[in-house]
Amino acid sequence: GAGVSQSPRYKVAKRGQDVALRCDPISGHVSLFWYQQALGQGPEFLTYFQNEAQLDKSGLPSDRFFAERPEGSVSTLKIQRTQQEDSAVYLCASSSLRDRRASGANVLTFGAGSRLTVL
Amino acid sequence: TQLLEQSPQFLSIQEGENLTVYCNSSSVFSSLQWYRQEPGEGPVLLVTVVTGGEVKKLKRLTFQFGDARKDSSLHITAAQPGDTGLYLCAGSTYSGAGSYQLTFGKGTKLSVIP
Numbered sequence: 001g002a003g004v005s006q007s008p009r010y011k012v013a014k015r016g017q018d019v020a021l022r023c024d025p026i027s028g029h030v031s032l033f034w035y036q037q038a039l040g041q042g043p044e045f046l047t048y049f050q051n052e053a054q055l056d057k058s059g060l061p062s063d064r065f066f067a068e069r070p071e072g073s074v075s076t077l078k079i080q081r082t083q084q085e086d087s088a089v090y091l092c093a094s095s096s097l098r099d100r101r102a103s104g105a106n107v108l109t110f111g112a113g114s115r116l117t118v119l
Numbered sequence: 120t121q122l123l124e125q126s127p128q129f130l131s132i133q134e135g136e137n138l139t140v141y142c143n144s145s146s147v148f149s150s151l152q153w154y155r156q157e158p159g160e161g162p163v164l165l166v167t168v169v170t171g172g173e174v175k176k177l178k179r180l181t182f183q184f185g186d187a188r189k190d191s192s193l194h195i196t197a198a199q200p201g202d203t204g205l206y207l208c209a210g211s212t213y214s215g216a217g218s219y220q221l222t223f224g225k226g227t228k229l230s231v232i233p
Contacts, residue, residue, distance in 0.1 A: 004161070031218065042123075042207050042223030043162065048214075056214055091161050105150035105169065105211045106219045110161025 002026075004111035006092050012117045013082045021077045021114045025094030032075050033108065034067055035091040043091055049075060082118045089113040122146075123210055123224035131230040135197050140227045142208035143190045149211050149219065151184055151191045156205040156226070198231045205229075 005024040013019050025032050031050055035043035036059075045059040051072035060067070064082075069075040079086055093108040124143045132138055142151070150169045154162035166175050168184035168191065175182045179202075181194040191208055205226045214220040 033221075035223075040225070042125075042209075042225045044223070045220055048218045048220070050218065056218055056220065058214075093161070105152060105167045106221065107164060107167070108162075108221065110163070112160050 004092055004094055004109050006090075006111035006114050008114055009112065010115050010117075012119065014119055015084060016081050018078065018080045019082055019116060021079075021090050021116070023075045023077070023092030023094075023111060025073065025075070025092070026096075026109055027073075029094035029096050029109075030072075031095045031097070031106065032069060033093045033095075034075070034077050035093065036061075037089045037091055037113070039088070046077070046090075079116075082116075084118050087116055087118045089115045123208055123222055125206075125208060125224035125227050127227060128225065129228050129230075131232065132198055134199060134231055134233050138195050138198055138229070140193045140195075140206055140229075141190070142192065142224055144210060145189065146210065146212070147188050149188075149213065151188070152209045152211065152221070153182055153191070153193055154207040154209060154223075156207060162207055195229075198229075200231045200233050203229055203231050 007022045033048050034046040037043040047067045048056040049069040064080045066078045091113045093110045095106045095108050126141050152167045153165045156162040166182045171186045171188045173184045179196045183192050205228050207226045209221040209223045211219045
């Protein structure tokens with residue numbers, strides 16, 4: 001597609017439930033990032049994939065958070081046993097290596113995000 | 120941990136006024152980016168600055184990267200209501216994991232009143 005697509009746009013979960021958030025990156029984009037954005041804050045890095053390889057997961061806040069990208073395209077962020085502090089917007093972004101080489105930095109295209117509310 | 124401090128946090132101005140938003144850090148970045156985010160949407164990249172002292176202009180927006188590559192500013196001339204949004208700066212550093220990791224500031228929420 002033309003942009004990064006995320007689903008669901010809104011998710012309400014009861015504390016303790018598991019949730020799965022999906023990201024469809026721009027076709028052909030090798031790099032995929034997940035960020036968490038709490039209300040009134042800037043996005044915070046969670047994890048990074050290059051193709052199907054998860055190269056950096058240093059930002060995942062706990063072992064309840066798990067991300068995968070098995071075929072190097074669509075990615076899923078899973079949160080197990082959700083807690084109220086997990087309430088946030090989860091943003092996915094993708095970028096191409098060609099754009100990085102041209103600009104000297106990652107050129108990220110973000111999706112609209114999935115807003116998770118844990119009651 | 121690299122921290123990016125943005126100021127001011129909130130800014131409300133009249134249409135036609137000028138404004139400057141600042142982004143400061145004690146860390147050196149390989150590049151710095153500015154994004155604009157509207158409610159219910161993801162951030163949209165406005166500009167990337169790479170070289171210390173670099174100045175880039177995008178219509179009424181002027182972006183500057185500090186000589187030491189630790190700070191940046193965004194200046195808007197003759198602000199318009201369409202400029203309303205959350206402005207985020209993000210510093211890029213090599214994470215050592217095959218990726219340049221972006222660290223975002225908390226943002227400046229700009230409201231331009233008609």
